[in-house]
Amino acid sequence: MDDRLAREFVEGTDALVCVVDAQGRILLANPALQRFTGRAPADLLGRSFVDVFVVPEHRELALDAVERAVLTGRAFPQEGDWLTADGGRRLVSMQNNVLVDDAGRPYAVACVGIDVTDQRRREELLSERARTDRLTGIPNRGTFFEELERHLAPDRHEVCGVLFCDLDGFKKVNDDHGHAVGDAVLVEVAARLRTLGGPGDVVARFGGDEFVVLCPGCQDDELGRMAERVGEQAAVPLPTAAGPLVVGVSVGSAVGRPGETPDEVIARADRSMYGAKTRQRRRSRR
Secondary structure, rough: OOOOHHHHHHHOOOOOOEEEEEEEEEEOHHHHHHHHHHOOOOHOOOEEEHHHEEOOHHHHHHHHHHHHHHOOOOOOOEEEEEEOOOEEEEEEEEEEEEEOOOOEEEEEEEEEEEEEEEHHHHHHHHHHHHHHHOOOOOHHHHHHHHHHHOOOOOOOOOOOOEEEEEOOOHHHHHHOHHHHHHHHHHHHHHHHHHOOOOOOEEEEEEEEOOOOOOOOOOOOHHHHHHHHHHHHHHHOOOOOOOOOOOOEEEEEEEOOOOOOHHHHHHHHHHHHHHHHHHHHHHHHHH
16 A cells, blocks of 8 residues: 555545554544544643543453553444543444554554544434324324334233223314414314323324323223223314313223234223213213
């Protein structure tokens, strides 16, 4: 390889390039790393890398990783926080390789680091958006199924309750007042349902005007009491741009047991909800 070309690459890249020996002393630090740490070459070369950019809680692990890499001749990719010139932290993805001398003996570890802080934040945001209902801000149908499946795993030792809530008269709200008011109703209902759930409960929008609540460890009697509270909350007028509106709710429930599928439990809760809706209609006709 052309030595001049290699040197220009190391000096010109935005990647954080460094080489440390078996004791962790810095043998090479490229300009990007100098800018990242706010240190001149004279203040980097010969210093232990853990004293320069490794966060305090990772010092021992980092030194051990370098020592083992030189001892075994093998290094592995990693991600970790690095300290910047102003004392901040940035997440850096590291590609690590062991360097060997002419006799084939390992003597140093070369690291090429890429600052992935912003990338990981974007990934987390996208992941959160994929799991969240964009209108109400609560978990969506997919997230609910994931959580329910986890609680129904065969090795779990407790049941989990599910409430299936369907708003009554919601179509009329949309028809009479428009979708903006309808959206406001859904947002308010979601907020009220969240206040009813416990710390381990999951309140999700199942779709349209349907909401579901996962209550780990809840039996039928506890679900019944929670369903009553849902009905009480629904009876309180909802503030909207069209004035206070009252939207009813039909609530069904089911208790899932380890080994069942989410579809089985949801189907039972759905049937229970339709039973409750039918009974309410019969009462309203009297």
